[in-house]
Amino acid sequence: MVLTGRAALLAGAGVVFVALVMPSWAGVGLVVAVVLVVCVVDLLLAGSPRRLQFSRDGDNAVRLGEQAVVQLLVTNPGRRVRGWLRDAWPPSAGVQDPPHKLDLPSGERRRLVTHLVPTRRGDRHAVRVTVRAFGPMGFAGRQGSHEVPWTVRALPPFNSRKHLPSRLARLRELDGRTALLVRGQGTEFDSLQDYVPGDDVRSIDWRATARRGNVVLRTWRPERDRQVVIVIDSGRLSAGRVGDAPRLDHAMDAALLLAALATRAGDRVSLLACDSAVRADVRRPAPQDVLPSFVNALANVEAELVQTDFRIVVSQVLERLGQRSLVVLLTGLDPAVIEESLLPVIGPLLRRHVVVLASVADPRLTELESARTDLPEVYAAASAARTRLDRDRLTATLTRAGVTVVDEDPDHIAPALADTYLALKKAGRL
């Protein structure tokens, strides 16, 4: 049961009535009786929210920061329902609409539209639909709720896709589709063609030249159909916020750019998100499915406040890779964690594969280190310098061990990782 402002107004008028006309118990009783009778009659004449029928339709997934549209179809088999309807979602689903005004005559149906702009990644479930139906006089009404399930999945935003065209152009250069022939170690033999003055004489195939009688050149192209495994650490190293998002989100962004690029380069990309257990696992999807399957798998991965078990990472990666492959590990450069739990177990991975470790650097450290106007800031600068020195030392250790380290700001980590991939490909190290 709900009352409205009109009922309150009536009761307020009752106070005036008692004060001016009937200052007695009878007056008070009369006012109470009138208000009660009006409200009860109105309540009995109101339509029933419980008898309404609902169904939903609309978007199932939306990229974070964009708008999803979910429709709610309300059917009224009973008496006319006039009032308000609230389509309740969790706060981070970002409902844009105030409660809907509803006027639904008997036997009709209406389509109400709810706009959602999710503020966090992951699945957002509709909570309930609450309807408040007022009586014909508008003094009192009934209220009831319905469970109308629907889920909108907020996918990782993939902001770094703006870097994709420039990297694809460089990939084409590399690929030989623009007539650039570079011989690198580990590149694959492509074809033989006639020598033109200006070509690299080191590329002349003397055996074929002898066979044919004119000078023949070997051409090369980068390898294709290589395996790339992207491992995202979803443990506590990824929980820390850099800027306004956790490291994990920046890592996902970089992973998506790399996946898009590597797919276009003809490589097979797999994804693994892991902390103390595997959180997402996508194995070699078809090229056209790479991005959709990755964003879907990553949508519900949140950073857990546990220590990542790198033994799981190593065994999972080794299990799915036969040939020499690229393993990209997106984690944090924390000396204690990396030295104690990653370095002891990474040996088997390094022997067979190329390992890249990418970490999101915190621009806040640079800020702390450069601001030195008062004593607390000097101590902060010293502390930040110590952190950076530790990271540099760790980077050196990892590089010596054969790991390629990419340590960049959130804004630059995705392109930097893509560039590292291109450089590795160009050098024929895959």
Place this chain on the structure above:
Amino acid sequence: MSTPLGRSAGESWRVLRTPLLVTGLIVLAAIVILIATSARTSGPFSPDSTDSDGARALAALLENHGVDVHSTETLDDAVQPGEGKALIIGPAGSLGRPDLERIAQARWSHLVLIRPGSRALEILAPGVQQTGDVLSSRSREAQCDLPAAVRAGTVTVSGPTYSAPSAAVACYGDGINNTVVRLEVGDRIVDVVGTPTSFTNAQLADDGNAALALNLIGTHQDLTWYLPQFESTDTGTADSGSAPLIPPDVRYIGWALAFAVLVVAIWRGRRLGPVVAERLPVIVHAAETTEGRARLYRRSRARDRAAAALRESALGQLHEAHGIPRRADPSAVVATVAARTGRDPVMLYELLYGLPPLSDAALMSLSHELDVLTQEVRKP
């Protein structure tokens, strides 16, 4: 597709009716028991009170001796025609002058005033006056020829005392200050008793208290036991003279207002569905450990560690900028940097490899100089 939540009206009624019925029965039973056992009066010297300062024992004793005790708290019972009847006026409350005059005109045959005030004495027992002395609690002889007191023997007496006119009989005192005074006003006997504690449940069994009480009070078959209440004296008290502070209509307006407030509360109090709660991720800033370490440095005044970190950082930048090998000798580093920047090599050595600063000011200046040095290196 959609499922209604919560219970319908019928379901609610089916679920709630048994608890409601049980609750209703319990409340009803409680009310019945309360009415059945409730005393008509309460408080000190009440004939219905079984507390230590009540007088239930005396009332029971009087009833055993064939006296009909009517306890009351309303003035109307005390001003009814009282020929052949007795009236006790209890100590509580302060009756107004018109009330006392009405009691005086009611023609009670016997009036017992328990610890009366001066206004009551003036109207109901003329000539008797409160003396201001207070007797301590102990056993006393009657010291008078009032038969009721003489037969009772010693009595535990305490409380205010009264002076009696010569026509009256005064007992339990030193002749001037007495605690029991009996006088006759017209054809009415008036007893003034200053010691109500003697007749309470706690002390009735001591000495001859019970005997004195029975002899004094149990003179008539019909006894009205009146305990004046403050509210019974407030309304209609003519000698206050002025109009009541709050007009009586305000009460009704107040009730109507309370009802309106209730309606407003129900109107504003009902939400359009419950608040939706959500699990939120923990927000940890990645630089938090670094900032924490900075505070630790500062709290423990770790100038040596801070200076070492700053120097190492600056050296790293110098190495990079001047292409000095990582493992270069300090003197080689100083020589190279001095050659590039034109600084004094001794000062430079002190700056880069000197002792830890001894004060915060020294740390500040060290930090500043290192900053300047690295900036110089960065610029050209």
